Amino acid sequence: MKVSTLLLIASLAVTQAAWLHLPRAAIRLSKKFVGMEELPIPELLRQNNIEKESAEEIDDKYVNLRNKKFEIADDKIDMRNMRLPDPYENSKPAEMEQISYPNMLENEFVQSRIYTFEKIEEDDTVVEIVDSRHERTIDLEPVRNAKLENGYFDSSEESSESESESSENESEEEWDDARPFLKCGCLKKSGKKFESKSSPREWEMESFSTADLPASWDWRNVNGVNYCSPTRNQHIPVYCGSCWVFGTTGALNDRFNIARKGRWPMTQLSPQEIIDCNGKGNCQGGEVGNVLEHAKINGLVEEGCNVYRATNGECNPFRRCGSCWPNECFSLTNYTRYYVKDYGQVKGRENIMAEIKKGGPLACSIGATKKFEYEYVKGVYYEKSELEPNHIISLTGWGVDENGTEYWIARNSWGEAWGEMGWFRVVTSKFQNGEGDKYNMGIEKDCYFADVDVSNLN
Structure with a gap:
């Protein structure tokens, strides 16, 4: 068999081994027939800042990647044959507006609470909702001192009976003061x-x-x-x-x-x-x-x-x-x-x-x-x-x-x-x-x- 033919077969074998994600076999063939000591670094590994690795290390990484699984609620999903969707594929144009969402959301909660309960007196007990459409005054002291025990929304019969008994002993004024949001x-x-x-x-x-x-x-x-x-x-x-x-x-x-x-x-x-x-x-x-x-x-x-x-x-x-x-x-x-x-x-x-x-x-x-x-x-x-x-x-x-x-x-x-x-x-x-x-x-x-x-x- 001619040398050129042997080189062609070796090249095809190397290509096939690499395509099958078998870098160890590819390197062995390259050493025997072509004289190559190493394969070119795969792009996937280059992106991870890996310049040179042994055949065994590269092979292990490929095996790990190919066999990687995610576990969700005890159900294993094999990722080997799954195609990750392109988030922009078939999408319609969107108005891009970069926002720091976590900070924005935190600020919104804070501002909403301030908006709802703005201090207007030094003793910090009376607050007013400043929205001109829905102005009213609320005494916040009972809210700060209230203890949520046994959950008001517990639908059990025991809870209902207990709440009923306590309600009978409360005046309308006491009940309203204890639950200012509802009034x-x-x-x-x-x-x-x-x-x-x-x-x-x-x-x-x-x-x-x-x-x-x-x-x-x-x-x-x-x-x-x-x-x-x-x-x-x-x-x-x-x-x-x-x-x-x-x-x-x-x-x-x-x-x-x-x-x-x-x-x-x-x-x-x-x-x-x-x-x-x-x-x-x-x-x-x-x-x-x-x-x-x-x-x-x-x-x-x-x-x-x-x-x-x-x-x-x-x-x-x-x-x-x-x-x-x-x-x-x-x-x-x-x-x-x-x-x-x-x-x-x-x-x-x-x-x-x-x-x-x-x-x-x-x-x-x-x-x-x-x-x-x-x-x-x-x-x-x-x-x-x-x-x-x-x-x-x-x-x-x-x-x-x-x-x-x-x-x-x-x-x-x-x-x-x-x-x-x-x-x-x-x-x-x-x-x-x-x-x-x-x-x-x-x-x-x-x-x-x-x-x-x-x-x-x-």
């Missing part, structure tokens, strides 16, 4: 009428008949399909009076799901973007109309654009919709906007039922009492009260219990640990021979509907 409320009404209607609603027409209303209706289960979004907790990671956002976006999430006939993906709107950018409400309160106006004019965004932080954030392109890579954060321009069309107020048992069945859940105000907040665990709730509206919830349906009591089905925003997995039932106005309005926290007096626009979602 502030998260619903701050401006007196403005929020309405944008192009045509009458079904329940406003003369042809409307209550005989067409079913005895029960629940958007969590319509022919076996759930259209309702999960309950959430407005008070995590810190206290925030944002019920006006959660009660409204909860109802809108459901209406988008209904309008899209339950198709993937389920809607989850961002409450934080509304707090940051609607310009009229914040963690110190707001109202349903603020959300609906913002949705009609500017459109809402999904949760992935601006996750909930429970703070009063600054509105900017990043807050509207942003994302982060390891070394930078930036705003996006290719996000989906969720709009509403007609919206307005609806009140009264039959009208509310008709609107829920026709279009979906509503955002309704209630006068949440201390008993409701801290003692409700399950069942159909009723309590005689004349408390003014201070809280917003999502009203999703109605039903009748085994005793023949008609009730509303509603979703709260205090997490699944509260009530019936974050939900509750309360009597309708039919209760007590038509006197139910006095026992259901006024839930039928001030509700809002909104027709969602899905033309850009399908």
Whole structure:
């Protein structure tokens, strides 16, 4: 065999061995046939500042790289045959805006707390919320001295009984002083009428008949399909009076799901973007109309654009919709906007039922009492009260219990640990021979509907 032929075979063998990630075999062949003492340093190792290594060391590194695995929740994922995605592949143009996110977030929390509790007296016991839209004075001394024992939101029977006994021994004044956030409320009404209607609603027409209303209706289960979004907790990671956002976006999430006939993906709107950018409400309160106006004019965004932080954030392109890579954060321009069309107020048992069945859940105000907040665990709730509206919830349906009591089905925003997995039932106005309005926290007096626009979602 000619020398040139031997050299060609040796070169092919070296190439094949290197291609198979077998540098030790390649070097042995190179020594025997070609006279090469070392292979060129692979680019992957050169990037790690490795200039020269023995065949054994290089071989070991390749074996380690080829066999590297990641362990997640005890499940091993073999990375050898996986292709890492290119983060910029098939991506649409994004507005790049570098942001130091950790520092920005820390500053936002600090500024939000200062904004909420600004000292105005030397004794440091009385503070005032400086937002001119929602001014009120709060005594912070009880908050500083309060001890959170046995968790107020523990839904166990023992906790409920204990809280009930202590409540009976407390005056209204003592109870309010111990829980100043609750007497502030998260619903701050401006007196403005929020309405944008192009045509009458079904329940406003003369042809409307209550005989067409079913005895029960629940958007969590319509022919076996759930259209309702999960309950959430407005008070995590810190206290925030944002019920006006959660009660409204909860109802809108459901209406988008209904309008899209339950198709993937389920809607989850961002409450934080509304707090940051609607310009009229914040963690110190707001109202349903603020959300609906913002949705009609500017459109809402999904949760992935601006996750909930429970703070009063600054509105900017990043807050509207942003994302982060390891070394930078930036705003996006290719996000989906969720709009509403007609919206307005609806009140009264039959009208509310008709609107829920026709279009979906509503955002309704209630006068949440201390008993409701801290003692409700399950069942159909009723309590005689004349408390003014201070809280917003999502009203999703109605039903009748085994005793023949008609009730509303509603979703709260205090997490699944509260009530019936974050939900509750309360009597309708039919209760007590038509006197139910006095026992259901006024839930039928001030509700809002909104027709969602899905033309850009399908």
